[in-house]
Amino acid sequence: MATPLPRDPIADAQRNWEAHGWVEEAAPMAAITAIMRTQQILLARIETVLRPFGLTFARYELLALLSFARGGALPMNKASALLQVHPTSVTNAVDRLAAAGLVVRSPHPSDGRTTLVELTPEGRTLAKNATAALNSAVFVQSEFGDDDVTQLIRILGDFRRNAGDFEG
Amino acid sequence: MATPLPRDPIADAQRNWEAHGWVEEAAPMAAITAIMRTQQILLARIETVLRPFGLTFARYELLALLSFARGGALPMNKASALLQVHPTSVTNAVDRLAAAGLVVRSPHPSDGRTTLVELTPEGRTLAKNATAALNSAVFVQSEFGDDDVTQLIRILGDFRRNAGDFEG
DNA sequence: TCCAGACCATTGGATGTCCTAGTATATTCA
DNA sequence: TGAATATACTAGGACATCCAATGGTCTGGA
Numbered sequence: 503m504a505t506p507l508p509r510d511p512i513a514d515a516q517r518n519w520e521a522h523g524w525v526e527e528a529a530p531m532a533a534i535t536a537i538m539r540t541q542q543i544l545l546a547r548i549e550t551v552l553r554p555f556g557l558t559f560a561r562y563e564l565l566a567l568l569s570f571a572r573g574g575a576l577p578m579n580k581a582s583a584l585l586q587v588h589p590t591s592v593t594n595a596v597d598r599l600a601a602a603g604l605v606v607r608s609p610h611p612s613d614g615r616t617t618l619v620e621l622t623p624e625g626r627t628l629a630k631n632a633t634a635a636l637n638s639a640v641f642v643q644s645e646f647g648d649d650d651v652t653q654l655i656r657i658l659g660d661f662r663r664n665a666g667d668f669e670g
Numbered sequence: 671m672a673t674p675l676p677r678d679p680i681a682d683a684q685r686n687w688e689a690h691g692w693v694e695e696a697a698p699m700a701a702i703t704a705i706m707r708t709q710q711i712l713l714a715r716i717e718t719v720l721r722p723f724g725l726t727f728a729r730y731e732l733l734a735l736l737s738f739a740r741g742g743a744l745p746m747n748k749a750s751a752l753l754q755v756h757p758t759s760v761t762n763a764v765d766r767l768a769a770a771g772l773v774v775r776s777p778h779p780s781d782g783r784t785t786l787v788e789l790t791p792e793g794r795t796l797a798k799n800a801t802a803a804l805n806s807a808v809f810v811q812s813e814f815g816d817d818d819v820t821q822l823i824r825i826l827g828d829f830r831r832n833a834g835d836f837e838g
Numbered sequence: 839t840c841c842a843g844a845c846c847a848t849t850g851g852a853t854g855t856c857c858t859a860g861t862a863t864a865t866t867c868a
Numbered sequence: 869t870g871a872a873t874a875t876a877c878t879a880g881g882a883c884a885t886c887c888a889a890t891g892g893t894c895t896g897g898a
Contacts, residue, residue, distance in 0.1 A: 507836040510827065511752050518738045524801075527809040533819045534712055534812060536826035539754060541709035543833045544702055546856090560884060570686045579846060584679050586707060591885060593848060598883090615846040615893045633692075641695040644702060645832045650825045651701045657818045658704035659678065664813045665711045668675040714886090728854060747876060756856055761878060763854085783863045783876040845894075853885085865874070 512536050544640075551639045555632045556602060560587070562636075564595045565604060565621070565629040574621035577610060581619060586667065592619075604628060680704050712808075719807045723800045724770060728755075730804075732763045733772060733789070733797040742789035745778060749787060754835065760787075772796060 512535050519528035548559050557565070563585055568574050578596070582589045596619050599605040604625030610616040621629070646654065663670060680703050687696035716727050725733070731753055736742050746764070750757045764787050767773040772793030778784040789797070814822065831838060 506834050507751065510830070510836045510838060511754070512830075513827070515734075515738075524805055527805040529816075529819045529823065530809040530812040530814060531805075533814060533822040533826070534809065536823060536830065537705060537709050537712060539835070540826045540829055541705050542754070542855095543830065543835070544705060549856090558883065566683075570683075577846090583675065586679070586710070587884095588886060589847065590849085590887085594884070613846085613894075617847065637692055637695040637699075641698040641702065644698040645829055646698060646701060646825065648697075650828075651697045653821050654701040654825060655697065655704060657814065657822060658701070658708045659681070660818075661708055661813055662678070662680075662704065662711070666674050667707070667711070668678045670678060710885095717886090726853065745876085755854095757877065758857085758879090759855055766853090778876095781864075781876085785877065840898090841895105842897095843895090846892085847890105848892105849890080850888090852887085855883085857882085858880090860879080861877090863874105863876080866872085868869105868871090 512539065547640050548636065551635050552632060555628060555635070557628070557632055560591065561595050561599055562629075562632055564592065564599065564619075565625055566633060568605065568619065568621045569626055569629040569633075574626060575608075575618050577616045577618055579616065599625065680707065715808050716804065719803050720800060723796060723803070725796070725800055728759065729763050729767055729772075730797075730800055732760065732767065732787075733793055734801060736773065736787065736789045737794055737797040737801075742794060743776075743786050745784045745786055747784065767793065 512532050515535060516528045516532040519525075519531055524531075545559060548562075552559060552562050555562075564581060567581060567584055568576060576584075578592050579589065582592045585592070596605060596607065600607060603622060605619050605621055608618045608620060610618055644651070662668065680700050683703060684696045684700040687693075687699055692699075713727060716730075720727060720730050723730075732749060735749060735752055736744060744752075746760055747757065750760045753760070764773060764775065768775060771790060773787050773789055776786045776788055778786055812819070830836065
């Protein structure tokens with residue numbers, strides 16, 4: 503990777519904000535920027551682990567979701583809602599997963615508008631193996647302390663609820 | 671936006687993980703997935719605010735960085751390092767900002783390999799206006815409590831340091 | 839019954855990110 | 869001094885995401 507910077511660029515930005523009189527906005531700006539950067543780091547790690555499986559994170563998420571669904575199948579729009587991504591992203595992911603033989607599309611038995619996505623045996627096996635790899639290479643070594651993990655889940659859960667992701 | 675889900679899909683995933691015996695990995699998985707989703711929500715808000723300015727987040731970040739730099743200019747590789755993105759991403763952003771007349775490229779006075787990116791007066795004005803919009807529409811209304819912002823900055827700062835982003 | 843409006847999936851276009859490869863310029867060292 | 873190595877930027881390709889628009893399918897109210 504690149505050489506570490508001598509200073510934290512986000513902390514510098516926070517100081518710049520305060521120096522310009524945006525005192526109230528400085529800390530939230532820093533927190534939000536840190537979330538953006540952390541996501542970037544985590545995504546890079548995840549994609550590195552998934553690459554040998556021929557998967558991207560988007561495709562893995564869909565595969566994992568299907569592996570937990572009853573019968574290994576879900577309507578496209580259901581998958582879109584649960585993964586919180588645009589329907590077009592699901593279409594794209596299904597296209598590629600289907601080309602790799604990991605899922606198949608089938609018509610909904612009673613609603614002609616909907617398409618079901620179903621895991622193939624190969625897809626189920628790959629999902630299991632990829633999950634094991636992520637568990638051992640990313641999640642158990644996340645470098646977040648136990649207390650910090652608890653805090654993150656609460657803080658970000660509150661945020662997502664306020665943002666309208668879910669009720670509760 | 672979409673209708674809120676009746677249940678938190680990330681909490682469900684965490685339960686699924688635990689049900690499969692991945693007890694130790696479940697919480698970090700949930701925290702990491704929550705970071706991914708939160709980033710997505712925040713990015714969408716930011717891009718909505720920036721769209722009227724003809725800016726994307728990537729281009730805004732570069733503009734803001736230049737506005738804090740001495741003389742409003744930086745070498746491409748310096749910008750790449752400070753923004754923590756690939757050099758090609760900076761090239762892409764500079765191409766579009768230059769086409770919009772917000773920055774100009776100029777040769778480095780002493781190193782023939784490097785290219786300087788410099789803010790134009792229009793770029794500086796736009797950066798100021800866009801920052802004001804983000805401050806009032808996103809950062810002061812981030813919906814994170816003050817204590818949570820402090821926690822996030824610390825937790826994610828520790829993470830980024832461990833990940834090799836910076837020293838200290 | 840029938841049609842207007844809602845819903846579902848897909849296509850096409852624009853953006854952004856990364857990677858690999860290639861070209862040009864600097865620097866280092868034998 | 870001259871060759872090998874390192875650095876800087878750009879070009880082209882693969883992916884993913886979003887938005888807008890399209891066409892097929894349902895459904896509820898007139």
